[in-house]
Amino acid sequence: MDRITVSLDDGNSDWVQQQAGANVDAYVNDVLRRDQERKAAEAKLRDLIQEGLDSGISPRTPQEIIADAKARLRADGHL
Secondary structure, three states: OOOOOOOOOHHHHHHHHHHHOOOHHHHHHHHHHHHHHHHHHHHHHHHHHHHHHHOOOOOOOHHHHHHHHHHHHHHOOOO
16 A cells, blocks of 8 residues: 655644544545545546437427336336
8 A cells, every 4th residue: 555645734634633533544545535436427427418419419309208208217117
């Protein structure tokens, strides 16, 4: 395991101590893991948005799209 030294200003240092208690290492690792997960989710969302933009305009009406979505939900037992 690599060791990194980080300097925190007083406000952040106090915050980390209050949140982490005795196990600052575990707290910081958890914060970093959550940040990685958040960034991965944001990248996935950006990809899905781009996929939608790239797919173009649907020839179906909004009512047809809603009816198809409801039919799929019924078929899956979710509606």
